[in-house]
Amino acid sequence: MSGLLSGLLLRRAGWAVDVYERVDSELSGRGAGIVAQYELIERLRGLGLATDDLGVHVTTRKILDAQGRFTHEYECPQVLTAWERVYRLLRDAFSPEHYHRGRGFTAFTQDATKVSAHFSDGEKVDADLLVGADGIRSTVRQQVAPNISPLYAGYSAWRALIAEGDFPPDVHRDLFEYMTFALPPGEQFLGYPVAGPDNDLRSGHRRYNIVWYRPADEKTKLKWLLTDERGTTHAISIPPPLIRREVIAEMRADAERLLGPQFRQLARLIDEPILQPIYDLESPQMAFGRVAIAGDAAFVARPHVAAGVSKAADDAAALADTLTAEPDVPSALKRFEAARLPENARIIERARHLGAYLQATQTQEEKARAGMHSTDGAVIAETAVLDFLYA
Secondary structure (H helix, E strand, O other): OHHHHHHHHHHHOOOOOOEEOOOOOOOOOOOOEEEEOHHHHHHHHHOOOOOOOOOEEEEEEEEEOOOOOEEEEEEEEEEEEEHHHHHHHHHHHOOHHHEEOOOOEEEEEEOOOOEEEEEOOOOEEEEOOEEEOOOOOOHHHHHHOOOOOOEEEEEEEEEEEEEHHHOOHHHHHHHOOOEEEEOOOOOEEEEEEEOEHHHEOOOOOOEEEEEEEEEOOHHHHHHHHOEOOOOOEOOOOOOHHHOOHHHHHHHHHHHHHHOOHHHHHHHHHOOOOEEEEEEEEEOOOOEEOOEEEOHHHOEEOOHHHOOHHHHHHHHHHHHHHHHHHOOOHHHHHHHHHHHHHHHHHHHHHHHHHHHHHHOOOOOHHHHHHHHHHOOHHHHHHHOOOOHHHHO
16 A cells, blocks of 8 residues: 555656556455544545545444453544555556556666666566565565564464454444453453445444454464464464464463453454564665655554554655655655654654553563553553644
8 A cells, every 4th residue: 555655646746657566466355454544534535535435433432341341431533444445445546557466576776867676577667766665574675774674572463354244233232333442461452343345334244353462472472373284483474374273272262261251252253363463663764865665664563553554645645745846866765764754753652652561571661651551541542543643
């Protein structure tokens, strides 16, 4: 999405843009639920994209205790959508003849007048500008900043989408129309409604997004979680079909032990969960001559601020604005970097604060953060809001 946002905004500013996607098939059905922050919605509207049916409107947050009682309630109107919905909106707006699938980027070269992108099929494409918007595993970043890599945060998340039609009636009544949290000691479980397949917003056809954050020591527990049936330990993440049966069985057993009855029933409905180790990534630089990195290629924040797509949109807008104001590409990219580094750093730091209490190990400073941000009132009021950026 970072690449599409950058491409659309640069095209709007008068640039000729081609997007190269390493995956050969369309990116449909990927990802899970996301919060459509107001800032993202405004960016989409600025591109002339319809946002009226972007997702499910939710006004209330609740906390559910282990006995199934609601202990806190907080009003926080938001639009809850799915990665696929926002991606399709952007993808459909971009010219298909300039969107190239199955094109693996391998390296670039540059001089004073151009940058050349090299692809795995041997083709070389010359351009005025190269934007690496290729995510946490960014090939572009690996070339320009090989020493910058994702830093494991000390905990992982189980994620799943459950069809609304599978909900027991009493659980649907209690949970479906809200963002609801459960807070086992040192953990966080939350769920909220999102659109169904093909952006279906009809009642009964939507889905429920579940995320369960759990501490996992990197050298022991995380390694165990990421090791498949053949004994191969995967780096960064593990494909859902390769997660071992005993790993999923442990998650289900812990749900029965730690969660309230409503969430226990939902945990039993999870078919093929996603396991997502949580990482921080913070790049000290975003501009490298005629090359820029943006979105998750440059900064990856823990999910608690729900800023991933909004951050990518702000990167893309700043990129287009500076290139419009400054015709010299390297100079414009330096201005882009100066504008975005501080804002991205604030998001990373805020996310670290909110997630400190979930870590398997904590420094004294992180323990102090945990005390501030792990209370019921703090979690329900601070999760997935961007007010801190404007305080």
